[in-house]
Amino acid sequence: MTLDDLHAALARAVPPIGWVDEAVRQVRADPGAIARLFPRAARACGRAPLANGWTADEAARALLLAALPKDRVAEELERLYRYGDANEKRAVLRALPLLPIGNAGVPLLHDALRTNDTRLVGAALGPYAAHLDAATWRQGVLKCVFMGLPLSCVDGLDERADEELRVMLAGLAEERAAAGRPMAADATGLLNRLAGTALRKEA
Amino acid sequence: MRIFDPHIHMTSRTTDDYERMAAAGVRALVEPAFWLGQPRTSVDSFTDYFDSLVGWEPFRAGQFGIRHHATIALNPKEANDPRCAGVLDVLPRYLEKDGVVAVGEIGYDSMTPAEDTAFAAQLALAIEHELPALVHTPHRDKARGTERTIKVIAESGIEPGRVVIDHLNEVTVKVVKESGSWAGFSIYPDTKMSPPRMVEILKEFGTERVLVNSAADWGRSDPLLTRETADLMLASGFSEDDVDLVFWRNPVAFYGQSGKLELDDVDPGAQFEGNSILRGGS
Numbered sequence: 001m002t003l004d005d006l007h008a009a010l011a012r013a014v015p016p017i018g019w020v021d022e023a024v025r026q027v028r029a030d031p032g033a034i035a036r037l038f039p040r041a042a043r044a045c046g047r048a049p050l051a052n053g054w055t056a057d058e059a060a061r062a063l064l065l066a067a068l069p070k071d072r073v074a075e076e077l078e079r080l081y082r083y084g085d086a087n088e089k090r091a092v093l094r095a096l097p098l099l100p101i102g103n104a105g106v107p108l109l110h111d112a113l114r115t116n117d118t119r120l121v122g123a124a125l126g127p128y129a130a131h132l133d134a135a136t137w138r139q140g141v142l143k144c145v146f147m148g149l150p151l152s153c154v155d156g157l158d159e160r161a162d163e164e165l166r167v168m169l170a171g172l173a174e175e176r177a178a179a180g181r182p183m184a185a186d187a188t189g190l191l192n193r194l195a196g197t198a199l200r201k202e203a
Numbered sequence: 204m205r206i207f208d209p210h211i212h213m214t215s216r217t218t219d220d221y222e223r224m225a226a227a228g229v230r231a232l233v234e235p236a237f238w239l240g241q242p243r244t245s246v247d248s249f250t251d252y253f254d255s256l257v258g259w260e261p262f263r264a265g266q267f268g269i270r271h272h273a274t275i276a277l278n279p280k281e282a283n284d285p286r287c288a289g290v291l292d293v294l295p296r297y298l299e300k301d302g303v304v305a306v307g308e309i310g311y312d313s314m315t316p317a318e319d320t321a322f323a324a325q326l327a328l329a330i331e332h333e334l335p336a337l338v339h340t341p342h343r344d345k346a347r348g349t350e351r352t353i354k355v356i357a358e359s360g361i362e363p364g365r366v367v368i369d370h371l372n373e374v375t376v377k378v379v380k381e382s383g384s385w386a387g388f389s390i391y392p393d394t395k396m397s398p399p400r401m402v403e404i405l406k407e408f409g410t411e412r413v414l415v416n417s418a419a420d421w422g423r424s425d426p427l428l429t430r431e432t433a434d435l436m437l438a439s440g441f442s443e444d445d446v447d448l449v450f451w452r453n454p455v456a457f458y459g460q461s462g463k464l465e466l467d468d469v470d471p472g473a474q475f476e477g478n479s480i481l482r483g484g485s
Contacts, residue, residue, distance in 0.1 A: 035296065036299060039296075039300055039301065040299065042301050043301060043463065083250070083254075083293075083296045083297070085254075085257035085258055085300045085301065085302060086257070086258040086259075086261065086262060087301065089258070116259070117258065117259060117262050119262070
């Protein structure tokens with residue numbers, strides 16, 4: 001989803017889109033205004049589901065963030081995340097790949113992956129997780145399996161999954177089997193795919 | 204029976220409590236920011252606590268089908284520590300949150316000048332952010348503290364109907380009712396108010412503009428005393444409609460004044476599939 005896609009989806013879902021467009025104008029004129037507008041977005045636009053797992057409030061918040069001047073965006077982002085409720089934090093995480101911030105948002109992913117909130121952990125493993133180092137990313141994937149999150153929340157899963165992740169998943173599968181507890185089908189599927197790749201490499 | 208506990212400190216309670224509350228009929232609650240057993244010494248400790256009230260705790264409550272809202276404030280006891288005065292400066296950010304339905308708990312603990320300042324400043328914030336206010340009455344010197352509380356509320360300019368004055372008893376209920384504010388009662392195992400005493404007060408003063416809560420926290424308290432009081436109301440001749448008014452429609456009407464109360468059904472099955480709490484992991 002690009003910013004234009006989000007705007008179009010929001011315009012279809014929330015006719016009139018006036019609040020967002022006006023809020024975007026305000027943020028362009030006065031970047032500090034985002035502190036008050038960002039938390040209000042859900043009350044103004046609702047939380048209806050749009051496409052690709054986005055909701056109306058998340059889309060509106062992404063558009064507000066994108067309205068920040070380039071030299072302010074990283075700084076405001078950090079503060080909005082720091083003082084955000086769980087939904088605001090999730091909106092920041094989802095918007096990261098759409099913003100001109102390079103890898104400045106990586107500490108926010110680390111924070112989200114430290115939490116025990118499935119909404120935040122899931123949002124931390126979207127496209128922006130390409131900026132995470134391999135060890136952190138693997139721990140994130142494993143944490144999803146551990147928390148029962150669907151692995152569909154992990155962007156580029158099969159491209160990035162490697163032998164080290166296979167070893168970690170196999171260890172978890174063994175523990176689960178010993179405890180008589182099932183492992184989610186999508187995790188078992190990933191493990192099997194990785195095991196298949198390992199066998200092919202050996203052959 | 205559906206129960207809305209308008210004042211309970213879930214941060215101090217276990218997931219077992221959430222489970223038992225849900226089984227007893229609790230569908231919604233408000234968690235006011237207050238003091239913890241250990242006094243805090245910095246603003247950052249407060250912001251981490253506030254973050255939990257708008258982040259982790261609603262998530263936890265959601266696992267059990269309970270809708271969680273919060274009230275945010277610098278409490279009167281810690282308002283006396285100058286190291287915590289900066290909390291007042293971060294409040295506006297939190298008062299804008301979707302889940303924050305009032306300013307509170309504010310009011311008096313020891314009735315010091317620092318408490319006067321924090322109380323007045325936060326009533327002004329309630330007006331500015333168009334939120335109701337939850338006002339705690341002091342445990343010591345309660346009657347005079349309540350009278351002084353009513354005076355400060357009147358001076359602030361906030362509409363009395365947008366204020367609940369809490370932890371009342373037989374001695375303090377009348378003057379609060381006369382002031383036009385809502386009357387709050389905290390049912391405790393031994394101290395503030397018991398179910399039988401509560402039922403007597405409801406008989407005498409009626410069921411309008413009354414909030415009955417468990418105020419359960421880290422002290423000796425019981426999150427099921429709302430249900431016990433409701434059951435005793437029924438056994439004492441009150442109708443099911445009376446019980447629904449006191450334990451659901453009244454809190455909805457009071458906190459609904461924030462315009463931010465959300466009570467669409469919380470469906471545990473509709474969560475982001477799976478979670479670590481119900482499964483016992485983390």
